[in-house]
Amino acid sequence: MTFRLYYWPTIPGRGEFVRLALEAAGADYVDVGRTQGASAVAEMINRGMHFAPPILENDYESVSHVAHILAWLSYPLDLAPPNERDFRRMEQLQLTVTDFVAEIHDVHHPLGPTVYYEDIVDVAQSGARAFLHDRLPAFLAYFERTLQENPYGSDWLVGDGCTTLDLSLFQVMRGLRYAFPNAMRLMTTPWLNELALRVAQRRRIRSYLDSDRRIAFNNDGIFRHYPELDEQV
Ligand SMILES: N[C@@H](CCC(=O)N[C@@H](CS)C(=O)NCC(=O)O)C(=O)O
Numbered sequence: 001m002t003f004r005l006y007y008w009p010t011i012p013g014r015g016e017f018v019r020l021a022l023e024a025a026g027a028d029y030v031d032v033g034r035t036q037g038a039s040a041v042a043e044m045i046n047r048g049m050h051f052a053p054p055i056l057e058n059d060y061e062s063v064s065h066v067a068h069i070l071a072w073l074s075y076p077l078d079l080a081p082p083n084e085r086d087f088r089r090m091e092q093l094q095l096t097v098t099d100f101v102a103e104i105h106d107v108h109h110p111l112g113p114t115v116y117y118e119d120i121v122d123v124a125q126s127g128a129r130a131f132l133h134d135r136l137p138a139f140l141a142y143f144e145r146t147l148q149e150n151p152y153g154s155d156w157l158v159g160d161g162c163t164t165l166d167l168s169l170f171q172v173m174r175g176l177r178y179a180f181p182n183a184m185r186l187m188t189t190p191w192l193n194e195l196a197l198r199v200a201q202r203r204r205i206r207s208y209l210d211s212d213r214r215i216a217f218n219n220d221g222i223f224r225h226y227p228e229l230d231e232q233v
Pocket of ligand 1: 013015053067098
């Protein structure tokens with residue numbers, strides 16, 4: 001069955017977490033924003049069922065919110081842990097990724113998405129200082145510990161195989177290294193680095209990353225590189 005992904009065509013953004021799962025599984029999908037333009041995404045939102053993209057649809061239903069979409073996809077795409085308890089653990093960790101991503105976004109938009117970064121650089125700089133000093137190390141340490149303490153071994157975050165959660169952490173690590181290269185050099189994340197490598201080396205992910213379907217990070221997305229924020233560490 002073909003999935004249809006609705007997401008803004010020019011940024012990796014939150015759509016990338018969904019794209020990575022579809023790509024890792026070799027799923028059949030149409031990237032509606034990239035094939036039909038942003039207006040097709042706006043039309044989907046204007047229909048009123050979902051507040052914001054990403055939205056994933058098949059012939060029977062449409063679902064929004066990254067964590068919810070990934071929970072939906074993980075079993076059919078064979079990217080879920082084998083039992084219910086570990087599935088709940090995966091969901092819980094994915095919701096922590098949701099919180100982490102929101103905080104990363106808020107570094108450049110501390111007063112919400114409608115106030116331009118250029119108008120509040122000084123506010124953003126003090127927010128960046130707090131984020132880089134406290135929140136970034138706290139989130140990273142949490143995921144490092146999760147990997148280290150996985151009872152099935154430290155290759156993956158939950159269970160003994162790659163899940164949608166591992167793909168998301170790969171994207172977060174890549175995004176953080178793009179946005180905060182200076183700050184990230186000061187973070188010690190050996191387990192997450194290994195995880196990101198392991199994900200990048202998967203056959204389908206490798207060919208996806210080399211393809212033009214993969215959108216490069218840029219300063220319109222969630223992970224933005226502003227040197228004046230990165231140097232607040
Ligand atoms: N909680 C949602 C957040 C969705 C979201 O904020 N989407 C952004 C793009 S990454 C958007 O276009 N938001 C429009 C809006 O909030 O009005 C998720 O995890 O998917």
